[in-house]
Each structure stands twice: as C-alpha cells, then as structure tokens.
Amino acid sequence: MQFEERRETYTKIATLYYLxxxxxxxxxxxxxISRFKVSRILKKCRNFRIIEFHINNEPDYYAKLELEIKDLLSIEQVMIVPSGVTLQESKVNVAKMAANYLEGKITNGLIIGLSWGSTIQLIHKYFDPHTPADDALFVQLSGNLCSSSITQEGYIDGNILVQKFAAKAQSGWSVFQVPYVVQNPALKELLYQEPPILKHVNLFNKLDMALIGVGSSNPDRSDPYLTGYLTMEESKKLADDGMGADICGTRLTSDGQIRETILTNRMISIDLMDLHKLSEVCAVGAGSEKALSLIAGCKGGFIKKVIIDEVCALSIMSRLGDLVTN
Structure with a gap:
C-alpha cells in the first residue's frame, strides 16, 4: 500500500505519537515508511500547525531569564522574546522587539550603524518611527554581499536596506559601496584609498549606536560560504579551529578574541575596535545557531545589549554550562 502524503495522514501520525x-x-x-520519515512528518506537523505546544511559564520567567543571561554575558541589557513554532516566527518576534527598541532610540542628529542580516531585514518591516528624524543618519557597516539572493527570505542587500530604514525615519543615509569580501587583501587596501569610501569609513568613528546581526555557527550557513568566497571545507575548518563566531565579518574565538584566519584583511566591514568603544551596540538573533557569535561578541566587549528569543537564550546558557544548574 502506497503511503499518501496528506494532512489527514499527518494528523493520524501526530495523534499516535503524542496522544x-x-x-x-x-x-x-x-x-x-522509515523512522526517519516519521520524524520528518512530525516536524511538518508543527510547521503546518497540526500540533501546537503551549508551555506554562511562571509570570516572571522571562525577566529571570534575562537577568541570568545578563550576568552570564556581563552586558548592559538582555531582552528575550518567546520562540515561535518555526525559526522564521522566532525571527519575527525578535524583529518586532528590536523595531520598538530602535523607535525609542532614534532622535535628530543620531548616527546609527546597521549591519546586514535576515533579522535586521525583518526589523525594517516593523520599524515605524512616530516622528521624523531629519538630521539622523543611517550608516551601512559592512560591504554588499552579492549580486543575487542567497536566502529564501526575500533577500535585500545592505546598501538598499540602509536606504529603506532612512526612508521610514525621513533621515539621511550613507552606503558602503564595496563588496563584503575580496579575494586579495591588496584590493581592500586600494578600495580604502578611494575618497568616497574613505569618507564613509570615517563615519564609523562618529557612530552613536549600532544595531547588528551576528553570524551563524553552522558552516553551511556562513555568509562567506553562501556567497562563494569560501568552500565548505574552508568554512568547516574555521569552525573546527574554534573560529566559528562571526561579528560583522570578523571571526572570533568563543571568548571573544580576534585571531588571524583565511578571511583576515579580506572582509570589508567596520573594525570591531570601533564597536568596542561604542557604548550602544545592540545585537539581534534567533535560534541556537546564533548563540556562539553572541557569546563571543559579548565576551569580547563588542556587544552591549542583545535582543534574542528563548531558544537562543537557553542555547547560550547551555554553551556556557549554566543550563542544568539553573
């Protein structure tokens, strides 16, 4: 008898497993069918909302979790939102909180650095400033990734994204008209000699705040691999060598130290020391694969605030060996 991929069949399998x-x-x-296929169908049941989970947390659960993460990372503020059924839903929850955070910060004259990222892109969707900020300036922190989409999430490159944020705030913008990665470090040096590019880079020293995404610890989800600048073997080697954390293109050890890698002097992005001296740097992230980069960024002093979902928060605690004890 041939197995039929239907919602009714999925419902039967979910009922047998859960009830x-x-x-x-x-x-x-x-x-x-195979056990692997059953597992896959149960995952589809969550995505199709055939099954839904509700966990009854204590009323102050998130407040306590925020304090625990804040102490673990030694940073100024932690904001945690509930995780969704899917990673995309979790990103949306983070983006809504981050949009609200940005709306509360933006004022006339503020210079705001923005990195690229799928969650940063979602923030723009929910960003709705109440009053114009004519003299504010949105500044692109990293070069442009590629000439075509690298995700299935409606990809927008950094130069366009910065302009879209500025349009909503009725503010100014400055774009970084360079690639995110170059093959030869000599090319990066030549690009930095161009007057328009140098003028943009000099804005990094004038930032009042930065809102950034962080890289994935998963080698096949790293931007240099997705854009073709690294092979899968090279991407995996970075992770195996303890350099899986990624903040604005710079690779870090898990404790936030910068080490030389095959990407050193090839990434065109803000220098992390410019972030280090900035008092308002908020990083956003959802899901377990962002935990390593967030830990490294905070431990290195490059990130001062985080907006994350519950799964990411618990993954941070797990990585730091603090999940069971609390």
Whole structure:
C-alpha cells in the first residue's frame, strides 16, 4: 500500500505519537515508511500547525531569564522574546522587539550603524518611527554581499536596506559601496584609498549606536560560504579551529578574541575596535545557531545589549554550562 502524503495522514501520525504514546518505530511499521520519515512528518506537523505546544511559564520567567543571561554575558541589557513554532516566527518576534527598541532610540542628529542580516531585514518591516528624524543618519557597516539572493527570505542587500530604514525615519543615509569580501587583501587596501569610501569609513568613528546581526555557527550557513568566497571545507575548518563566531565579518574565538584566519584583511566591514568603544551596540538573533557569535561578541566587549528569543537564550546558557544548574 502506497503511503499518501496528506494532512489527514499527518494528523493520524501526530495523534499516535503524542496522544497514544506510540514510538516512531511502531508508527513507521504501521504506515510502511522509515523512522526517519516519521520524524520528518512530525516536524511538518508543527510547521503546518497540526500540533501546537503551549508551555506554562511562571509570570516572571522571562525577566529571570534575562537577568541570568545578563550576568552570564556581563552586558548592559538582555531582552528575550518567546520562540515561535518555526525559526522564521522566532525571527519575527525578535524583529518586532528590536523595531520598538530602535523607535525609542532614534532622535535628530543620531548616527546609527546597521549591519546586514535576515533579522535586521525583518526589523525594517516593523520599524515605524512616530516622528521624523531629519538630521539622523543611517550608516551601512559592512560591504554588499552579492549580486543575487542567497536566502529564501526575500533577500535585500545592505546598501538598499540602509536606504529603506532612512526612508521610514525621513533621515539621511550613507552606503558602503564595496563588496563584503575580496579575494586579495591588496584590493581592500586600494578600495580604502578611494575618497568616497574613505569618507564613509570615517563615519564609523562618529557612530552613536549600532544595531547588528551576528553570524551563524553552522558552516553551511556562513555568509562567506553562501556567497562563494569560501568552500565548505574552508568554512568547516574555521569552525573546527574554534573560529566559528562571526561579528560583522570578523571571526572570533568563543571568548571573544580576534585571531588571524583565511578571511583576515579580506572582509570589508567596520573594525570591531570601533564597536568596542561604542557604548550602544545592540545585537539581534534567533535560534541556537546564533548563540556562539553572541557569546563571543559579548565576551569580547563588542556587544552591549542583545535582543534574542528563548531558544537562543537557553542555547547560550547551555554553551556556557549554566543550563542544568539553573
């Protein structure tokens, strides 16, 4: 009998697993499919909202979790939002909180640095400043990634994203008209000699705040790999060598130290020491794969505030060995 991929069948499998307490092996035998396929279908059941989970937290659960993460990372502020059924829903929750945060910060004359990222892109969707900030300036912190989409999430490159934020705030903007990565460090040196590029880079020393995304610890999700500047082997080697954390293109050890890698002097982005001396640097992230970069960025003193989802928060605690004890 051929297995039919239908919602009704998915519902039966979910019922047997969650309500009848039947094992995935037993379900696989009933439907004549592999255990792997059962696992995959159960995941689809969450995505299709055939099943939904509700966890009854204590009223002050998130406030306590924020304090724990704040103490672990030794930073100024932690804002945690509930995780969604999917990673995309978690990103939306983070983006809404971050948009509200940015709306509360923006004023006339403020110079705001923005990095690229899928969550940063979502922030723009929910960013709705109440009054114009004519003299504010949005500054692109990293070069442009590529000439075509690298994600399935409606990709917008950094130069366009900065202009879109500025348009909503009725503010000025400055874009970084360079690639995010170059093959030869000599090319980076030549680009920095160009007057318009040098003028933009000099704005990094004048920033009042920065809102940034962070890199994934997953080698096949790193931007240099997705854009073709690194092979999968090279991307995995960075992670294996303890350099999986990524803040604005600079690779860090888990404790926030900058070390030389195959990407050194090839990434065109803000110098992390410019972030280090900036008092208002807020990083956003959702999901477990952002935990390593957030830890490294905070430990190195480059990130002062974070807006994250619950899964990311628990992943940070797990990585720091503090999950079970609390």
């Amino acid at each position: 009848a307490d039947m094992s995935q092996d037993d379900i696989a035998e009933i439907f004549h």
